[in-house]
Amino acid sequence: MIEGAPLTVSELTRLVRESLEIEFSRVIVEGEIANLKIPSSGHVYFTLKDESAQIAAVLFRAAVRFLKFRPADGLKVVCRGRLTVYEPRGTYQVIVETMDPCGRGALQLAFEQVKKRLAAEGLFDEGRKRPLPFLPIRVGVITSPTGAAIRDVLRVLRDRFADLEVLIHPVPVQGPAAARAVSRAIDEMNRHSLDVLLIVRGGGSLEDLWAFNEEEVVRAIVRSRVPVVTGIGHETDFTLADFASDLRAPTPTAAASTIVRSKIELHEKIDLLSRRLARGARAVFQEQRSRLGIASSDLGDPTVLLERFAQRVDDLAGRLRVAWRERGNGRQRELDGVVRRLLRRHPEAGLARQRGRIETARRILAPAMRTGLGVRQQTLRRLSERLTALSPLGVLSRGYSLTFKLPGMTLVRSTAALSAGDEIRVRFGEGSADATVKRCLDRKEKEPKIEN
Numbered sequence: 001m002i003e004g005a006p007l008t009v010s011e012l013t014r015l016v017r018e019s020l021e022i023e024f025s026r027v028i029v030e031g032e033i034a035n036l037k038i039p040s041s042g043h044v045y046f047t048l049k050d051e052s053a054q055i056a057a058v059l060f061r062a063a064v065r066f067l068k069f070r071p072a073d074g075l076k077v078v079c080r081g082r083l084t085v086y087e088p089r090g091t092y093q094v095i096v097e098t099m100d101p102c103g104r105g106a107l108q109l110a111f112e113q114v115k116k117r118l119a120a121e122g123l124f125d126e127g128r129k130r131p132l133p134f135l136p137i138r139v140g141v142i143t144s145p146t147g148a149a150i151r152d153v154l155r156v157l158r159d160r161f162a163d164l165e166v167l168i169h170p171v172p173v174q175g176p177a178a179a180r181a182v183s184r185a186i187d188e189m190n191r192h193s194l195d196v197l198l199i200v201r202g203g204g205s206l207e208d209l210w211a212f213n214e215e216e217v218v219r220a221i222v223r224s225r226v227p228v229v230t231g232i233g234h235e236t237d238f239t240l241a242d243f244a245s246d247l248r249a250p251t252p253t254a255a256a257s258t259i260v261r262s263k264i265e266l267h268e269k270i271d272l273l274s275r276r277l278a279r280g281a282r283a284v285f286q287e288q289r290s291r292l293g294i295a296s297s298d299l300g301d302p303t304v305l306l307e308r309f310a311q312r313v314d315d316l317a318g319r320l321r322v323a324w325r326e327r328g329n330g331r332q333r334e335l336d337g338v339v340r341r342l343l344r345r346h347p348e349a350g351l352a353r354q355r356g357r358i359e360t361a362r363r364i365l366a367p368a369m370r371t372g373l374g375v376r377q378q379t380l381r382r383l384s385e386r387l388t389a390l391s392p393l394g395v396l397s398r399g400y401s402l403t404f405k406l407p408g409m410t411l412v413r414s415t416a417a418l419s420a421g422d423e424i425r426v427r428f429g430e431g432s433a434d435a436t437v438k439r440c441l442d443r444k445e446k447e448p449k450i451e452n
Helices: 009-023 106-120 148-160 178-189 215-223 240-244 252-259 263-299 302-344 348-390 392-397
Strands: 027-037 044-049 054-059 076-086 091-101 138-143 165-170 196-201 228-232 402-405 423-427 432-436
Touching: 009 076, 009 091, 027 054, 054 076, 106 215, 106 240, 138 148, 138 178, 148 165, 148 196, 148 252, 165 178, 178 196, 178 215, 196 252, 215 240, 228 240, 228 252, 302 348
Parallel strands: 054 091, 138 165, 138 196, 196 228
Antiparallel strands: 027 044, 027 076, 044 054, 076 091, 402 423, 423 432
8 A cells, every 4th residue: 555645536547558558558358249339430449348347349440441350249359569558547447459359260250241231132143144245346354464364364355255345454462452442443434345354363371362252343343334354362262342243253264265166166156057058048039949849730831721721712714704604604694585585576576675674674684794793802802801811821921931941842940950051932912032051040130120
């Protein structure tokens, strides 16, 4: 016990603080976080406790930004710092400088915490991811300019499709400045007209790859208008950037191979599709040709149809002539009867009257015969015109023609039946002409316009 003048509360508290800070300038304490509070100042206040005791602790904002995980109630941690007294309350506390979780590494815990939180926001949903272009022309690459990753990517892109335009944005891929540099590079590359963006780096530890687990990198990938492909680390390495990207490749080389198709493979694919198209076209042509053959067989031979129409015309004309002759013979027989009756009545008076009647009959008969003949001639003309309109010969008279292959006079229905050098006969409305085929044009070739 120190004898002398009494101390004030402030003096005693200050002496205790100074003593504690000297004796406990460096402490390492393990406990469970409780009563965690994070006010707007950004400082973290909490209690460290075990089964039988507790102590106040504070983690100032300057130290908070170096934490790789988020403190939470119930989390067991190891804190390193110094012991002091908070004089306004007279309580002692630990000023924490660094803090690590017990059991699991801080980075792994931070990875799980951030992943869970960002997944709850939907940043890793498959539905928001964009399809990659079939054949990109402008490719952006974000990576270290000196690592093996950029060499591997450029080699693969050059080997698979040398015509690509590649835009490289160099960044540090590890260290405290890496995350900010990568996120800014993503935003910058979005100002260029890129088809796809690669973010790659070689393998490393969780700490080496940590920049690609930072929240600002994940959010930059999500807001990118250009599809993003990541190839970070080795096949077993997963970062939060991989979960946010539109496609995750196991390595930088695989990322480059994924976005660009081999020009040789594309040529082979085109050849295969061309062969399939040709086979399909031939099948359609054969089917249409068969249908045309069936339709042609149903239509019949134009020559036979022409002969039938000609025979019909001849038959009608013959019947008309017979009818006319029979009509004329009947009139003549009537006239002969009258003459005979007149002769039998020879007396002059009767003869004179009969002569008058004969003259009257002749005057009536002649116009009647002419009228009957005119009517029948008009009927014959109408029938002939109808037959001509229905006759293939009528079609020929309007400028069309029939083509026969010599020497067998085989009717030609398609250029497929002809070859250069064949002898043909072309039948017109009036007359015909022999010719030699110089060239056959199929339906696809443009033919000269027909002028009337």
